[in-house]
Amino acid sequence: MTSYKRILIVEDEQDLARIIKDYISKQGYEAAIINQGQGTLDTLDSWQPDFVILDIMLPDMDGIELCRQIRQQSNVPILILSARGSDTDKVLGLGFGADDYMTKPFSLIELLARIKSNLRRVESMMNTVHTSRQAKEQDVLRFGPIMVDKKxxxxxxxxxxxxxxxxxxxxxxxxxxxxxQVFSKIQLLDEVWGYSTYGDENTITVYIRRLREKLESDPSNPVYIKTVWGVGYKFSFNEA
Known part of the structure; x- marks a missing residue:
């Protein structure tokens, strides 16, 4: 009767992989382990997991490249694990399609919170796809030359x-x-990612930077996504 969410763990540290699997299995998830990058895409296709935990330090291939390949094939949420905590890794990981990032060592409670949060976001997105015509217009926002269609x-x-x-x-x-409206990093973590207690505020910094690079004509002097120093960020728009 119960539909268990499937979580694929791509991690070469076998003890760690087993600990993660045992812990999330006790929380009601179905989990599988792959100890190398090879075969991950085939498993993704055949097993159809709902969530992927991906170590970027794999023995046979670069986990960041594997993340990029997964994203080309699927929209499954991806959480990257890394022993490297530099901002460069975060930019690379998030830039290639990862949805979340955790640095080793980490708390299993925090990992579970992030899994639940990302899965809730996916469910919310799927519900949005089936919303009524009344909600349809709310999914499309226009600001001058910019159009954002969430649906x-x-x-x-x-x-x-x-x-x-x-x-x-x-x-x-x-x-x-x-x-x-100005939002702090904590508020954005809570509203968009669904958690703030365990969230890394640098995640917001990385995402804002990437949005500016893609959206703004001059990312160093943004017109739309502005920083309010000491407070947070806002989407700035004034009707002509």
């Missing part, structure tokens, strides 16, 4: 499509829903 997961600037990851679009859509 189609599409963003255009002067009718030219801008490729965004699912989480980049969700963050942009949330900011656009509240033009000229």
């Amino acid at each position: 189609a997961y599409r963003v255009t600037r002067e009718d030219e499509e801008i490729p965004l990851s699912a989480k980049e679009l969700e963050l942009l859509f949330y900011l656009c829903q509240h033009p000229n």
